[in-house]
Amino acid sequence: MPTVRLDAVVKRYPNGTEALNGLSFEVEPGEFVYLSGPSGAGKTTLIKLLLRMETASDGDILVFGKNLRALRKSSIPYLRRNVGVIFQDFRLLHDRTVYDNVAVGLYILGLSRREVRQRVEGVLYDLGIDRYAGAYPPMLSGGEQQRVAVGRALAMQPALILADEPTGNLDWELSSDIVRLFESLNERGATVLMATHDRFLIEAYPKRTLLLNKGFLIEDQRLPGEEIEDQ
Amino acid sequence: MNEQEQPARDPDRPEAPASQPASPPSGLAIVRRAIHLLSEGVRGLLISPGQVLACVASLAVATCLVTLFGSFGSTAVDMLERAGHRARVIIYLKERVSSEQVSELLKEIGKRPDVEFANYLSAEEDRARNAALLPPDLASSLPPATIPGQHCIEAGFGDSTERIPDVVGLTSFLRDLEEVEVVAEPPVGAARIRAASAAVRFGRLALSVLAALLVVSTLFFVVGTLTRTMERRREEMSILRLIGATDAFLKTPLYIQGILQGAAGVLIGASLGRFAISAANTWLATELAVAISLPTGEDMLVPFSLLAGAVIGTLGAFIATSRRLP
Numbered sequence: 001m002p003t004v005r006l007d008a009v010v011k012r013y014p015n016g017t018e019a020l021n022g023l024s025f026e027v028e029p030g031e032f033v034y035l036s037g038p039s040g041a042g043k044t045t046l047i048k049l050l051l052r053m054e055t056a057s058d059g060d061i062l063v064f065g066k067n068l069r070a071l072r073k074s075s076i077p078y079l080r081r082n083v084g085v086i087f088q089d090f091r092l093l094h095d096r097t098v099y100d101n102v103a104v105g106l107y108i109l110g111l112s113r114r115e116v117r118q119r120v121e122g123v124l125y126d127l128g129i130d131r132y133a134g135a136y137p138p139m140l141s142g143g144e145q146q147r148v149a150v151g152r153a154l155a156m157q158p159a160l161i162l163a164d165e166p167t168g169n170l171d172w173e174l175s176s177d178i179v180r181l182f183e184s185l186n187e188r189g190a191t192v193l194m195a196t197h198d199r200f201l202i203e204a205y206p207k208r209t210l211l212l213n214k215g216f217l218i219e220d221q222r223l224p225g226e227e228i229e230d231q
Numbered sequence: 232m233n234e235q236e237q238p239a240r241d242p243d244r245p246e247a248p249a250s251q252p253a254s255p256p257s258g259l260a261i262v263r264r265a266i267h268l269l270s271e272g273v274r275g276l277l278i279s280p281g282q283v284l285a286c287v288a289s290l291a292v293a294t295c296l297v298t299l300f301g302s303f304g305s306t307a308v309d310m311l312e313r314a315g316h317r318a319r320v321i322i323y324l325k326e327r328v329s330s331e332q333v334s335e336l337l338k339e340i341g342k343r344p345d346v347e348f349a350n351y352l353s354a355e356e357d358r359a360r361n362a363a364l365l366p367p368d369l370a371s372s373l374p375p376a377t378i379p380g381q382h383c384i385e386a387g388f389g390d391s392t393e394r395i396p397d398v399v400g401l402t403s404f405l406r407d408l409e410e411v412e413v414v415a416e417p418p419v420g421a422a423r424i425r426a427a428s429a430a431v432r433f434g435r436l437a438l439s440v441l442a443a444l445l446v447v448s449t450l451f452f453v454v455g456t457l458t459r460t461m462e463r464r465r466e467e468m469s470i471l472r473l474i475g476a477t478d479a480f481l482k483t484p485l486y487i488q489g490i491l492q493g494a495a496g497v498l499i500g501a502s503l504g505r506f507a508i509s510a511a512n513t514w515l516a517t518e519l520a521v522a523i524s525l526p527t528g529e530d531m532l533v534p535f536s537l538l539a540g541a542v543i544g545t546l547g548a549f550i551a552t553s554r555r556l557p
Contacts, residue, residue, distance in 0.1 A: 051473060074477070081475035091470050105474040107267045110260025156474065 001065045002026040003160050003191040004050065009059035011045050011215070019045040021215040022059070027193060029159070032186040034202050035195040037212035043195035046212075047164045050193070051085060052076045064159070081109065084153025084190075088165035090145045092137040092152075098124070099133040102151040109156070123151045127181070143174035150181060161185060163194040167201060179205045268480070272487025275460045282459055283492060286452040290496025290543065291503060293449045294536070297442040298504025298525065304435030306523045320401055321415040322384040328410040336384060336410060343401060346386050354380040381412075446543070453492055453547025457485050461555050468557045481556060486548040493544025494537045501536040505529075 004027040011020040020042045027033050035043045048054045049061055052068050061068045063079060071079060092101050099120055106116045124130040127147045129140075137145050146166060153161060163182065167175035179194075179201060186192045196202065202209055211219040276283050322340075324333065333351050340349040352360065358380025362370045370378070386401065402414045461468070468481050508523050516522055525532055 053473070077472075077475045077477045077480075079475075080473060085473055091466075091473075093467050093470065104471065107264070108471065108474065108476050108480055110264040112259075112263055152474070 001029075002062070003029045003031070003064060004193065005060075005062040007060045007062075009049065009056045009061055011042070011049060011054065012057040019215050020049070020056075023212075023215075023217050024059075025210060025217060025220060027191060029191055030186070030189055032183065032192045032207045033194070034207055034209040035193060035212060036197060036199070036202060036209050037218070038197060040214065041197075041212035042215040043197075043212060044164055045215075047085075047162050047193075047195055050162055051080060051083060077108075081105075081156060082159050084156055084158035084161040086146070086149050086153050086161070086163040086166045088168035090137070090142075090149040090169075092145055092148055094137050097134050097136060098129065098140070098148050098151075101137065101148050102155050105152060105156045119155050119157075120151075123155045126154070127151050142169050143171075143177065146170060146174070146178055147181070150178070154185065159189075159191060161190050161192045161194075163192070165195055165197070167196060167198060172200075175201055176204065264480070265483075268483040269487055271484035272491065275457075275464075275484055275488035276491060278463050279456060279459045282456045286449070286456045286492055287496040287499065289452050290446075290449045290493065290540070291500035293442065293445040294497045294500025294539075295503040295507070296445060296500075297439075298501050299507060300435065300438040300442050302504070302508050302523045302525055304431065304438060307431045307435075320386045320405075322386065322405050322411055323381050323413040323415065324383055324410055325412045326382075328382070332410050333382075333384070336408070340384065340386050340401075340405075346401070349384055349386045352383050352385055354382050357381055357383050360385075449496070450543055450547050450550075453489050453544060454551045456492065457489055457548055457551035458555050460485065460488060461551065461557065465557050472557070478556070482548070482552045485552055486545060489544035489548035489551070490541045491544065492540075493542070493547065494540030497540035497543065498533065498536040501532055505532060 004025075006023050006025055009020055009023040010018065012018050023042075023046070035046060037043055045054070049056055049068070050063060052071060055069065064082065066079065068079075093104065096104070102120045102123055103116050106119060111119070121130065121133075124133055127150060129144055129147050129151065132140060132144060132148075137148060140148065146169075150166070161182065166182075167178050170178065175198065182192050182194060183205065206223060208223060209219075209221040210217060211221060322336075324336075328336075337349050337351060340346055358375065358378050361380065362373075362375075362378050365373075365378075405411050405414045468476075471481060505525060508525060512522050
C-alpha cells in the first residue's frame with residue numbers, strides 16, 4: 001500500500017484559480033521524493049492537501065490508505081500525528097524553549113514526562129542541538145531553528161515527513177545539512193516528501209523528483225535504479 | 232519508523248522509548264494530558280495578567296453587590312412581611328352585645344379573605360392579654376382591676392395569608408356596626424408595613440436584575456480575556472493543530488482558564504459580601520436587634536460561589552472558543 005496516492009487531484013480556489021490540475025502519483029513507503037517546480041507550481045498547495053489543511057476540489061488523495069475526502073474532521077488530528085511537517089519559516093514557538101518546542105507534540109500524544117524527556121533528549125542529541133535545550137528560538141541561527149523544527153517533527157516518530165521548502169531560508173551548507181538529515185531519517189524507514197525549487201540541491205542529492213508547473217505534473221524523474229526496479 | 236533499521240546507537244545518546252502510542256488514548260494518557268492541559272490553563276492566566284486581574288476584580292465587585300442586595304433585600308422583606316402579617320385589629324364591643332350577636336359578628340369578619348382568624352375574648356381574657364403586654368415586674372405590681380379589660384374580638388392576619396390585609400377597609404366596616412364601641416388599629420399600621428414591604432420587594436427585584444446584568448456584563452470580561460489569550464496564542468494553536476492537536480486539546484486550557492477566573496472572582500466577591508454583612512450585623516444586632524443572613528447560608532457560600540464561578544467561566548469559554556478558535 002503506497003504511503004501517499006493521488007488520483008486526478010484538482011484544487012480549484014473560489015476565485016477560479018486552479019492550483020493543481022489532475023495530479024496523479026504514488027509514493028511508496030520508505031521513498032524520498034522531491035516536489036520541485038517554480039513558485040506557483042502548486043507544491044505548497046499539495047502539502048496543504050496532504051495535511052488536510054485544505055480539501056481537493058476533485059479527485060482522491062489517499063494517505064496511509066485513508067481517503068482524505070472521506071476523513072471525518074475529528075479524525076484529522078490522528079492523521080497528522082503520523083505526519084511530521086516542516087516549514088520554510090520554521091513555525092517555532094518563540095516564547096518556549098527548544099526543549100518545549102520539540103516536546104509540544106508529545107504532550108498531545110499523552111506521553112509521560114519521563115518518556116517525553118527521553119524522546120526529546122534523544123532527538124536533540126541526534127540533531128546536534130542538545131546544548132540549546134534551554135535556549136529560546138530567537139537566540140538560534142536559521143539552521144539551528146530549522147533543526148528544532150525537524151526535531152519537533154521527528155519526536156513524534158512519524159511514518160511520513162512533509163517538508164515545505166525547508167531549506168528556503170538557509171545557505172548552501174545548512175541546506176545540505178538538512179537534506180542529509182532527511183536522508184538519515186529516510187534510511188531509518190521514514191517516507192520523505194520534500195518540496196523545494198532548489199535545482200542545485202536536487203542535483204547534489206539526487207532522488208525521485210516530481211516536477212510541477214502551474215499545477216500540472218510535468219515529469220516524474222526517477223533515479224536509474226528505481227526505473228529498473230519499476231520495470 | 233522501523234527500529235530494526237536504525238544504525239547502532241551512540242552510547243552517549245539518551246535512550247528514547249521506541250513505542251508510539253496508538254491513536255485511541257489510554258486512561259493514563261488521558262490523565263497525563265489532563266495534567267498538561269491544566270498547567271496550560273494556568274499558563275493562560277499569565278499571558279495577559281492585567282486583563283485577568285481586571286476580569287477577576289469586576290466579577291468580585293458584581294458578586295459582592297449581588298450578595299449584599301440579596302442578603303439585605305431578603306432580610307428587609309422578611310422583617311416587613313412578618314410585621315405585616317402579625318398585625319392585629321381589636322374590636323371592642325359594647326357591654327350589651329349578646330353572645331348571638333358576637334357569633335354573627337365573628338362569622339361576618341371571618342368571611343373576609345385577608346382575615347385568617349377572629350377570636351372572641353371575654354373581659355377577663357382581654358385583661359390577661361393586656362397584662363401580658365406589660366413588662367412582667369410592672370404587671371405583677373399592679374392590682375388586677377387597674378388593668379383594663381373589655382369583651383372584644385381579635386382579628387388577625389396570619390403568616391399564611393397571601394393577600395395584603397385591607398386594614399383600613401376592615402376598620403371602616405367594623406366602625407359602622409352598631410355593636411362595636413371602638414376599633415383599635417394595629418399599633419404600627421399594618422397597611423403601611425405592607426406597602427413598605429411591597430416597595431422593598433420591588434426594590435429587591437430591581438436591584439437583583441441590576442446585579443444579574445452586572446454579572447452578565449462580567450461574562451464579557453471573561454470572553455474578552457479568553458479572546459485575548461487566543462489571539463496571543465493563535466500561532467501556537469495553529470502549529471498545534473498541524474501536529475495533531477484535537478479541538479478539545481486546544482479548547483480545554485481555555486475552559487480551565489475561564490473556570491479559574493470565574494471561580495476566583497465569584498469567591499472573592501462572595502467573601503467580601505460576607506465580610507460586609509458580618510460587619511453590618513455587629514451594628515444591627517446592637518441597634519436594631521436584627522441580623523442579616525446570607526442568601527446561600529454560611530455553609531453553602533464557598534461551594535455555591537465555586538459553582539457559580541465555574542458556570543460563568545464555562546459560559547465565557549464556550550462563547551469565546553465558539554467564535555474565535557483558530
